[in-house]
Amino acid sequence: GEDVEQSLFLSVREGDSSVINCTYTDSSSTYLYWYKQEPGAGLQLLTYIFSNMDMKQDQRLTVLLNKKDKHLSLRIADTQTGDSAIYFCAESPSGGYNKLIFGAGTRLAVHP
């Protein structure tokens, strides 16, 4: 079946790195995504990784994919207060044209 799991809460100090973890079950997923949701707002695509990659870096964001363990992580370097939000991991079995299966979201709180 399809299931995506995330820890619900993460608290970090401003300037530190944040690591948000996600596990998924559908090994056929071709794309894996990280979305950010700020209070009262819609989802913003942060980054995505194709399943044949094991790492992708985009400025302060680093995505690591362990396909064997079906584990995905998002690392935010030099975390800022503006990074406080809910981060959703999502998988898509057939790419962007298909439905996305979301995790419950990890609430990131950044404190001084």
Next chain:
Amino acid sequence: GAVVSQHPSRVICKSGTSVKIECRSLDFQATTMFWYRQFPKKSLMLMATSNEGSKATYEQGVEKDKFLINHASLTLSTLTVTSAHPEDSSFYICSAPSGIDEQFFGPGTRLTVL
């Protein structure tokens, strides 16, 4: 990047009334759009896939007669919550794929049924 809008952003209605939510792709065409529902502190749950020119595909457990979906054009999909009840209060979000590997999400509509 591509933009998806939703209207209204917030709606409050009385129990028993129907509410229509619009989802528009502003600078690209979308033959498919998706409707999600988000409960407080919960994940987004896919409700249905809206298909331009044909019937929507509903996920298991979603009432077709309750949540009417119409994809009238390549840039517009509407979700109508019929005979709304307080348990229908939620955050409704639409998305539209643009390209092979990306979906763009609308800002969401918060529905409160009194």
